Amino acid sequence: MKRRTLLGGTFAVAMFGLASTALAQQPIKIGMSMAQTGGLAGGGKASLLGIEVWRDDVNARGGLLGRKVELVVYDDKSSASETPAIYSKLLDVDKVDILFAPYATVPTAPLMPLVKQRGMLLMGNFSFQVNSKVGHDMWFNNAPWGPADSWASSFLDLGQKAGGKSIALLAADQEFAQNLAKTAREVATKLGMQVVFDQAYPPSTVEFSGILRALKAAKPDIVYVASYPPDSAGILRAVNEIGIGDNVKLFGGGMVGLQFGTVMENLGSLLNGVVNYNTWLPEPNMYNEGTKAFFETYTKRAVEAKVDPLGYYLAPYGYASGQMIEQAIKAVGSLDQKALAKYLRENTHKTIVGPITFAADGEWKESGVVQAQFRGIKDKNIEQFRTPGRQVILFPAKLKSGDLITPFEAARK
Amino acid sequence: MFSFELLLDAVVIGVLLGCFYAAVSIGLSISFGLLDVPHVAHPAFLVLASYGVYFLNEHYGVDPLLAGLLITPLFFLFGLLAYRLYYETFEKRGSDAGVRGIAFFFGIAFIIEVLIILQFGVDQRSVTADYVGQSWRLGDMRIPFRLVVAFVVAVALTILLTLYLSRTFMGRAIRAVAQDQEALRLMGANPIRIKQWAFGIATAVLGIAGALLIIVAPVEPTLDRTYIGRTFCVVVMAGLGSMSGTLVAAIILGVAETIVLTLFGASWAPAISFAMLLGVLAVRPQGLFGRRS
Numbered sequence: 001m002k003r004r005t006l007l008g009g010t011f012a013v014a015m016f017g018l019a020s021t022a023l024a025q026q027p028i029k030i031g032m033s034m035a036q037t038g039g040l041a042g043g044g045k046a047s048l049l050g051i052e053v054w055r056d057d058v059n060a061r062g063g064l065l066g067r068k069v070e071l072v073v074y075d076d077k078s079s080a081s082e083t084p085a086i087y088s089k090l091l092d093v094d095k096v097d098i099l100f101a102p103y104a105t106v107p108t109a110p111l112m113p114l115v116k117q118r119g120m121l122l123m124g125n126f127s128f129q130v131n132s133k134v135g136h137d138m139w140f141n142n143a144p145w146g147p148a149d150s151w152a153s154s155f156l157d158l159g160q161k162a163g164g165k166s167i168a169l170l171a172a173d174q175e176f177a178q179n180l181a182k183t184a185r186e187v188a189t190k191l192g193m194q195v196v197f198d199q200a201y202p203p204s205t206v207e208f209s210g211i212l213r214a215l216k217a218a219k220p221d222i223v224y225v226a227s228y229p230p231d232s233a234g235i236l237r238a239v240n241e242i243g244i245g246d247n248v249k250l251f252g253g254g255m256v257g258l259q260f261g262t263v264m265e266n267l268g269s270l271l272n273g274v275v276n277y278n279t280w281l282p283e284p285n286m287y288n289e290g291t292k293a294f295f296e297t298y299t300k301r302a303v304e305a306k307v308d309p310l311g312y313y314l315a316p317y318g319y320a321s322g323q324m325i326e327q328a329i330k331a332v333g334s335l336d337q338k339a340l341a342k343y344l345r346e347n348t349h350k351t352i353v354g355p356i357t358f359a360a361d362g363e364w365k366e367s368g369v370v371q372a373q374f375r376g377i378k379d380k381n382i383e384q385f386r387t388p389g390r391q392v393i394l395f396p397a398k399l400k401s402g403d404l405i406t407p408f409e410a411a412r413k
Numbered sequence: 414m415f416s417f418e419l420l421l422d423a424v425v426i427g428v429l430l431g432c433f434y435a436a437v438s439i440g441l442s443i444s445f446g447l448l449d450v451p452h453v454a455h456p457a458f459l460v461l462a463s464y465g466v467y468f469l470n471e472h473y474g475v476d477p478l479l480a481g482l483l484i485t486p487l488f489f490l491f492g493l494l495a496y497r498l499y500y501e502t503f504e505k506r507g508s509d510a511g512v513r514g515i516a517f518f519f520g521i522a523f524i525i526e527v528l529i530i531l532q533f534g535v536d537q538r539s540v541t542a543d544y545v546g547q548s549w550r551l552g553d554m555r556i557p558f559r560l561v562v563a564f565v566v567a568v569a570l571t572i573l574l575t576l577y578l579s580r581t582f583m584g585r586a587i588r589a590v591a592q593d594q595e596a597l598r599l600m601g602a603n604p605i606r607i608k609q610w611a612f613g614i615a616t617a618v619l620g621i622a623g624a625l626l627i628i629v630a631p632v633e634p635t636l637d638r639t640y641i642g643r644t645f646c647v648v649v650m651a652g653l654g655s656m657s658g659t660l661v662a663a664i665i666l667g668v669a670e671t672i673v674l675t676l677f678g679a680s681w682a683p684a685i686s687f688a689m690l691l692g693v694l695a696v697r698p699q700g701l702f703g704r705r706s
Contacts, residue, residue: 037526038635041535173680201679204639206630207433209426209557210675217419233537233631241548241557262536266631270546306534380541 027070028063028335030055030325031096032125033086035103038078042229042260044103046308047125048073050318051100053297058322064329072096076107083107084114091118097335098325101125103314105176112136121337121344123321124362126314128176131362138341139362142321144279144353146367151254151277152184152224154371154395158275159222159250160191162406168197168220170211170227170235171254177226180254184224196220205231208238216243222250223408229257236270248408252276258374259313261382268379273411275373275404280312280353281391283372283401290352294319310385320351371395373404373411422554423675424668429560431667432567433629435660437622437640438647439570443615445645446654447591448608450499451515456637456644457522458616462488462623463538463632464529470540477540478562481624485617492616495521496609522637529634539631559628566625570618571660577614578656587611591654646686650693652703662701665689 032051035044055069063069072094076082083102090096099115101108101124108127112134115122124130124141129148131139145151156167167188171181178200188195197218201211212235215223223244227235232255244251252274257263259278264271280286294316302309325340327349332339348357359365372391377384384390392402405411437459444452462484469480503514539545544558578584586607589597594604626632647666651658666686674682693701 037530037535039633041530042537042633045535199679201674202683204683205674205679206639207426207430207560207671209560210423210671211679213422213426214419214675217416229537230631230633230636233539237546237630238557240546242555257537260536262534262538263631266537266539308536 025067027068028065028098028329029070029072029094029096030098030100031072031087031090031094032100033074033076033083033090033102033107035078035107036075039228039230040078040104040107042262042308043126043314044078045305046260046302046311047103047314047318049298049301049305049307050294050311050315051322053294053301053315054319054322054326058326064326065333065335076102078104078107080106080110084110087111087114091120098340099123100321101127105130105179106174109175112139115139119337121341123325125321126317129179136362137345137360138337140324140341140344140358141363142317142324142356144317144364144368146364146369147359148179149183149187150367151180151369152187154367154369155224155250155253155275155277156184156187156191156193156222158371158394158404160193162249162404164193164221164249166194166196166220167222167224168215168218169195169199170197170215170223170225171200172226172228172231173200173202174228176256177228177254180226181224184226184253193222201231203228203231205234208234209242212238212242212244216245219245219247221247223248224253225251226254227256229260229263232257233263233267236267236274240270244408246407246409249406250275250404251408253371261308261310261385264310264377264385265380265382268381269377271374271377272413273374273405273408275371275394278313278370278372278391279368280316281370281372281393282312282386283388283391283393283399285393285399285401288352288354289350291316294352309382316353320349320353320356323351324349324356367396370399373402375402375405375411418553419675420672423671425554425556426560426675427668427671428664429556429564429667430671431664432660433560433563433625433663434643434647434667435663436563436567436570436625438644438663439567439574439656439659440615440618440622441644442648442651442654442656442659443574443587443618444612446648446651446659447587448611448615449591450496450504450608450612452518452615453515453641454495454518454522454525454637455619456640457525458488458491458619459623459626459640460632460634460637461525461529462619463627463636464533464623465620466624466627467533467538467540467632470542471538477542477545477624477628478566478621481621483620484623485620488620489613489617492613493609495616496612500605500609526634526637533634535634537631537633538627540627542628545628563625563629566621567660567663570621571656574614574618575656583607583610587614588654643686646690650690650700652697652700655700655702658700658702665701 034048035041074086103125105127109130116136121138126143171177328340328343348355357365370393372393393399441455444450465484466480469475547558548555590604590607597604647663651662670682
């Protein structure tokens with residue numbers, strides 16, 4: 001009997017030991033959905049590759065809390081209707097430890113109530129103002145947008161300094177672009193500018209010649225465009241064909257798509273003169289510790305994976321999301337969501353895109369958005385965008401790498 | 414902000430845009446209009462053709478229009494195969510073929526999308542040619558060359574197809590099969606072979622229409638979804654199966670869309686196609702140029 005108990009005890013201890021070793025060897029799961037198909041897939045794939053590069057780096061360093069890091073990723077097809085179900089599955093079936101948000105505003109917006117209700121930390125991924133109404137105190141956006149109006153005010157400020165007094169707004173009829181247009185309207189009123197043209201075009205618009213002809217007739221000094229990738233190309237093509245008028249001093253602002261390698265390659269010389277928002281650019285002041293090494297790895301893997309070969313816009317920020325979570329987990333020593341959120345909220349985080357500090361709403365305390373002007377771009381050459389001076393940074397002052405060339409028609413030449 | 418100049422501009426651009434719509438819809442006018450095949454994969458075939466053109470232009474420097482012509486025979490064969498598959502698996506089996514056929518073609522459309530993504534990635538693609546990005550100055554007006562190309566090609570396609578369907582033996586057989594398949598069978602002809610041939614032609618036309626698609630604007634793998642509504646709208650509004658009707662309906666649609674876009678506000682433009690379709694169907698259920706059955 002005694003022997004039996006001893007044996008049983010030994011067995012129990014051995015099992016317990018095995019179980020705890022197994023737990024220690026279980027990976028830390030980071031769950032997310034990401035656009036792999038649909039309109040946002042170009043960005044989604046680049047962003048995911050950035051996160052994957054971080055995962056491989058952190059695992060090469062031995063993982064976190066002695067455990068490997070694993071990504072659990074589903075394709076949300078760029079659709080807002082897919083994400084709530086995917087994130088429920090990530091939480092209830094896959095039982096992930098940390099949540100990263102999908103790329104972009106539209107797929108992220110419907111997740112916010114779910115994540116808040118479950119008390120989960122959510123590391124945002126380039127969505128714009130999704131937390132403004134929900135007020136989740138465990139939301140942190142990796143995108144450098146900063147305060148809501150900083151985007152429009154940096155552009156309009158440049159326009160005003162160039163002598164602009166009137167503005168035309170052309171925005172896609174869609175959540176993200178309309179948010180941008182709304183802040184631009186408010187900033188224009190604050191700056192005492194006259195809005196002479198204000199139109200929202202449907203996302204299915206094929207041909208922009210007609211709209212641009214009407215815009216040209218309004219004779220604005222500044223043209224603020226908030227568009228999505230397929231439209232950005234259509235708009236610039238039409239501008240090149242029918243012209244925009246000699247009085248336009250500044251053109252661009254919020255055109256999504258002009259940050260992606262293949263779109264820039266396709267548009268080539270049509271980009272010249274456009275001043276547009278951006279995040280990371282290969283200009284001298286933009287490099288931090290690890291940035292160069294990251295792009296060396298990324299570029300190699302992007303070619304194999306048929307993903308944006310430049311990857312400036314999203315990929316380093318995906319990597320930065322990982323870096324921030326890594327620092328938080330290391331500092332806190334556990335996966336406790338509240339403790340991680342507290343750490344992220346109260347500290348400045350060192351990343352490859354520079355130091356990041358969060359404001360109370362989970363957006364960057366200080367905007368890191370740059371306004372840059374395309375210069376000397378030639379057709380069909382993607383490699384030219386790796387050289388400094390092709391996208392000259394005009395704003396903010398601390399990153400500035402050149403002055404605005406104006407008017408727009410002169411800058412296009 | 415109304416001005417006569419803007420209106421004139423809108424009409425000219427609208428006519429050109431309408432011709433482009435006609436070119437991308439005319440294949441559907443045969444497959445859906447004449448053959449009653451619920452070909453919802455038509456725009457996906459179109460996008461596939463654009464990628465074919467992109468491939469030839471990018472790697473071999475072939476002019477996009479010429480590339481469109483070069484892939485036309487391949488698309489003809491592809492059409493023959495697609496119809497045979499549809500016939501064997503769906504049409505042959507009975508009366509609810511139409512509904513199940515929609516599922517079949519949706520499936521094909523998704524497969525095409527995924528194949529394009531696997532082969533070319535998800536990014537936008539465009540072509541280079543002398544007439545892309547240039548415009549023609551006419552007084553104060555500037556007309557993009559790419560739209561002029563679309564205009565010329567659409568008109569040529571309409572004339573060719575109208576002549577083919579009315580003057581050739583096979584063309585008349587296609588019209589006959591559209592009117593009464595059983596009568597044709599009684600005369601000893603095989604309606605399925607004729608339908609297969611016609612579907613091949615409807616798909617072959619997409620070779621050149623796909624070239625126009627990528628000339629007019631850059632393409633991406635899921636672009637077909639934008640065109641489903643528009644192409645079906647044009648074909649139904651024209652009256653099923655009328656080639657010249659397709660051109661006229663597309664021009665009406667293009668002009669209406671551009672006038673609304675330029676003068677009244679861009680948000681209303683997509684509603685115009687469907688409002689006009691509803692209006693036309695209310696007054697003439699057989700479409701603008703369709704015959705009452």
